[in-house]
Amino acid sequence: MAYLALIVEDVVINKWEISDQGLLIGRAKGCDVQIDDQSVSSRHARVLVEKDPYFNDNQLVFIEDLNSTNGTEHNGRTVSKAQLNDGDDIKIGFNHFRFISEDGLNLDETAVILN
Numbered sequence: 001m002a003y004l005a006l007i008v009e010d011v012v013i014n015k016w017e018i019s020d021q022g023l024l025i026g027r028a029k030g031c032d033v034q035i036d037d038q039s040v041s042s043r044h045a046r047v048l049v050e051k052d053p054y055f056n057d058n059q060l061v062f063i064e065d066l067n068s069t070n071g072t073e074h075n076g077r078t079v080s081k082a083q084l085n086d087g088d089d090i091k092i093g094f095n096h097f098r099f100i101s102e103d104g105l106n107l108d109e110t111a112v113i114l115n
Helices: none
Strands: 002-008 011-018 023-026 045-051 059-065 072-074 077-079 081-083 089-092 095-100
Antiparallel strands (some): 002 011, 002 095, 023 045, 072 077
């Protein structure tokens, strides 16, 4: 499964698994990712998981802004909806997140040893 990771100075502070139901991000208590930050709307954005229309066994992941006051940034650009790829940066309020896809999960466990 893919993850949304909260990043502070290139260190993962927290991470949330992205299920088929996605994640709701905001300040409200009912959000999957609750952010205590006044620059974040109560229901700010959501991570969506959708079937790939071209490959039946594949799923696509998107970040979607929910008409928030301060917007949602994807790789430095304000977006209403954008497809996520491994390593993409998301900014919500003063919080920085990184999308970690299923393909990128084993990167830290892989080492190349040269003799």
